[in-house]
Amino acid sequence: MNVLTIHEAAQTTGWSPRMLRYVERLGLIEPPRSASGYRQYGAAELQRLRTLRELLDRHDVGLSDVAFALRLQREEALSGDVRRWIDAEPSRPADVPAGDWLRWEQQKHERLLAAITPRPTMETTR
Amino acid sequence: MNVLTIHEAAQTTGWSPRMLRYVERLGLIEPPRSASGYRQYGAAELQRLRTLRELLDRHDVGLSDVAFALRLQREEALSGDVRRWIDAEPSRPADVPAGDWLRWEQQKHERLLAAITPRPTMETTR
DNA sequence: GGAACCTTGACACGATCGTGATAAGGTTGG
DNA sequence: CCAACCTTATCACGATCGTGTCAAGGTTCC
Numbered sequence: 001m002n003v004l005t006i007h008e009a010a011q012t013t014g015w016s017p018r019m020l021r022y023v024e025r026l027g028l029i030e031p032p033r034s035a036s037g038y039r040q041y042g043a044a045e046l047q048r049l050r051t052l053r054e055l056l057d058r059h060d061v062g063l064s065d066v067a068f069a070l071r072l073q074r075e076e077a078l079s080g081d082v083r084r085w086i087d088a089e090p091s092r093p094a095d096v097p098a099g100d101w102l103r104w105e106q107q108k109h110e111r112l113l114a115a116i117t118p119r120p121t122m123e124t125t126r
Numbered sequence: 127m128n129v130l131t132i133h134e135a136a137q138t139t140g141w142s143p144r145m146l147r148y149v150e151r152l153g154l155i156e157p158p159r160s161a162s163g164y165r166q167y168g169a170a171e172l173q174r175l176r177t178l179r180e181l182l183d184r185h186d187v188g189l190s191d192v193a194f195a196l197r198l199q200r201e202e203a204l205s206g207d208v209r210r211w212i213d214a215e216p217s218r219p220a221d222v223p224a225g226d227w228l229r230w231e232q233q234k235h236e237r238l239l240a241a242i243t244p245r246p247t248m249e250t251t252r
Numbered sequence: 253g254g255a256a257c258c259t260t261g262a263c264a265c266g267a268t269c270g271t272g273a274t275a276a277g278g279t280t281g282g
Numbered sequence: 283c284c285a286a287c288c289t290t291a292t293c294a295c296g297a298t299c300g301t302g303t304c305a306a307g308g309t310t311c312c
Binding site: 016018019022034036037038062063064 | 268269270271272273278279280
């Protein structure tokens with residue numbers, strides 16, 4: 001028997017039970033439920049909780065930031081619009097030497113093409 | 127003469143001068159400055175301000191969300207970590223029919239490989 | 253040189269974020 | 283059956299977000 005209750009999961013991961021529910025409400029980690037509605041934390045969830053903690057600590061990001069990243073990945077229209085906005089010329093950086101302009105543009109495009117947007121793999125809309 | 131002052135830019139874009147400074151502090155739009163430090167809004171900045179407004183209105187996102195998206199694109203280490211976390215098995219979705227499992231996995235990988243992370247062009251870790 | 257701009261900095265204020273605590277009620281297990 | 287868990291919902295509270303306003307000082311321009 002290897003599923004933990006919310007209190008047990010809290011203690012082994014360093015989160016509080018309250019925060020586990022909050023993390024779930026943000027859509028970041030949603031443990032399965034028992035027949036009577038109890039949250040059941042397995043190895044996968046525990047690992048995910050620990051790495052989430054690490055992610056937040058390492059870089060200075062909040063839960064809502066991670067939640068937004070998740071949203072970017074799920075909502076195509078959103079990520080498309082965001083990508084396009086960021087992609088748009090922000091007023092050309094004056095520090096790019098004239099000769100390197102083309103390369104700069106190319107690199108920017110390479111970076112941005114794959115940034116944030118989902119489904120970059122062509123797909124035949126069928 | 128086609129550069130606008132902050133008040134003029136505010137009136138033609140619908141933002142307040144206060145917000146233009148805020149948007150700038152978030153790193154979203156940084157207009158060039160005159161010799162004496164006055165902000166100079168040109169056509170590029172005005173367009174960008176209008177589309178930014180549209181982006182916020184269309185989807186329900188905040189300025190800080192867009193700022194985070196920008197950060198994701200600039201900080202490689204961050205976007206890599208975020209991508210890896212999101213990519214990790216969130217506890218297998220039970221609603222994927224057994225037969226389709228492989229395809230599901232493939233698709234997920236395709237989607238995620240290019241999501242959020244910059245420089246998806248392969249690179250030999252060396 | 254003075255009116256009308258601009259600058260940065262600060263105080264303020266409602267709304268949301270990240271958290272805790274507590275209440276009211278259902279579940280589990282000895 | 284009762285103690286010890288679980289559930290959702292609510293109040294609370296400091297911190298940040300989004301925004302306005304105001305102060306103190308520099309710039310522009312007639």
